[in-house]
Amino acid sequence: MKYRVLGVVGCGNMAYALVKGLTQSRFDFETIVGFDVNPARLNLFRQEFSVKPVSSNQEVAEQGDIIVLAVKPGQIRQVLEEVKDKLTSDKLLVSIAAGISTSLIEEVAGSHVPVIRVMPNTPCLVGRGISAIAAGTGASVEHEEVVARMFAAVGEVCRVPESYMDAVTALSGSGPAYIYLVAEAMSDAGVEVGLPRDLARLMALKTIAGAVAMMEVTGKHPAVLREDVTSPGGTTIAGLRELEENGLRKAFFRAVRRAFERSMELGRR
Ligand SMILES: NC(=O)C1=CN([C@@H]2O[C@H](COP(=O)(O)OP(=O)(O)OC[C@H]3O[C@@H](n4cnc5c(N)ncnc54)[C@H](OP(=O)(O)O)[C@@H]3O)[C@@H](O)[C@H]2O)C=CC1
Numbered sequence: 456m457k458y459r460v461l462g463v464v465g466c467g468n469m470a471y472a473l474v475k476g477l478t479q480s481r482f483d484f485e486t487i488v489g490f491d492v493n494p495a496r497l498n499l500f501r502q503e504f505s506v507k508p509v510s511s512n513q514e515v516a517e518q519g520d521i522i523v524l525a526v527k528p529g530q531i532r533q534v535l536e537e538v539k540d541k542l543t544s545d546k547l548l549v550s551i552a553a554g555i556s557t558s559l560i561e562e563v564a565g566s567h568v569p570v571i572r573v574m575p576n577t578p579c580l581v582g583r584g585i586s587a588i589a590a591g592t593g594a595s596v597e598h599e600e601v602v603a604r605m606f607a608a609v610g611e612v613c614r615v616p617e618s619y620m621d622a623v624t625a626l627s628g629s630g631p632a633y634i635y636l637v638a639e640a641m642s643d644a645g646v647e648v649g650l651p652r653d654l655a656r657l658m659a660l661k662t663i664a665g666a667v668a669m670m671e672v673t674g675k676h677p678a679v680l681r682e683d684v685t686s687p688g689g690t691t692i693a694g695l696r697e698l699e700e701n702g703l704r705k706a707f708f709r710a711v712r713r714a715f716e717r718s719m720e721l722g723r724r
């Protein structure tokens with residue numbers, strides 16, 4: 456089965472990152488059709504990515520071969536009710552909604568519809584996403600393969616048991632926001648010790664980018680790389696001590712735990 460038309464239900468932030476990443480990649484859909492209740496969003500997708508705007512989710516489901524559900528988790532059930540009559544076994548449904556299980560989707564859409572659940576993140580926009588994928592009971596290995604290739608065009612893909620999805624959501628789905636907060640906090644901290652704001656921001660961003668590249672290129676454990684920066688009796692150990700005493704690790708443990716719980720809550724609504 457050749458999947459020529461991508462259908463996008465909900466043209467929000469994550470759909471934007473995905474569609475932009477895909478249009479810049481070699482993964483080729485003949486057409487992308489989309490619908491959003493907000494006409495401004497649909498117009499943006501039309502202007503930026505030549506997405507063909509249609510006037511309902513039903514039309515997306517009718518015209519799309521692969522249909523990506525990119526509305527908020529609380530809207531998934533209603534959207535599925537709207538489109539289920541258009542969903543045949545030769546369609547492929549991809550849900551990126553946090554917390555929403557493939558079994559819930561199959562329950563509403565019908566078990567004849569192949570469903571793949573994906574948790575991507577916004578760096579898909581620049582081809583540097585990380586996406587976890589898990590197949591529903593009605594999806595074949597081939598279905599999973601198609602979706603893996605699609606998301607591999609915008610970053611890395613990991614196949615995971617569906618039971619990992621809430622944890623993945625809390626770590627890599629939400630994770631970019633944690634890092635933007637760190638970048639912002641580092642920039643402000645630089646300003647506080649006297650750097651001009653632009654310079655502080657540049658230093659913070661390039662330091663984060665350089666540190667990420669060091670982890671990727673050397674393959675060394677972060678703790679080893681951290682020790683290389685930490686001269687005895689020097690500045691780094693003084694700064695690290697403050698971060699530890701102020702509960703940086705604890706804050707991350709708590710943040711990821713709370714996001715994990717929230718993902719489960721979203722699935723229960
Ligand atoms: N943002 C992220 O980094 C990630 C998000 N996700 C998942 O992606 C999904 C979308 O998240 P996100 O992009 O952040 O959210 P957004 O609110 O930015 O996008 C959702 C879009 O869907 C529109 N919408 C609402 N109801 C309908 C409807 N019935 N039919 C069609 N469109 C509708 C919304 O319009 P309006 O705002 O007017 O209601 C909005 O434009 C969520 O399920 C989320 O869990 C997954 C991974 C990462």
Ligand SMILES: O=C(O)[C@@H]1CCC=N1
Pocket residue numbers: 553624628629
């Ligand atoms: O904040 C959210 O709920 C979504 C899911 C992961 C990232 N954004």
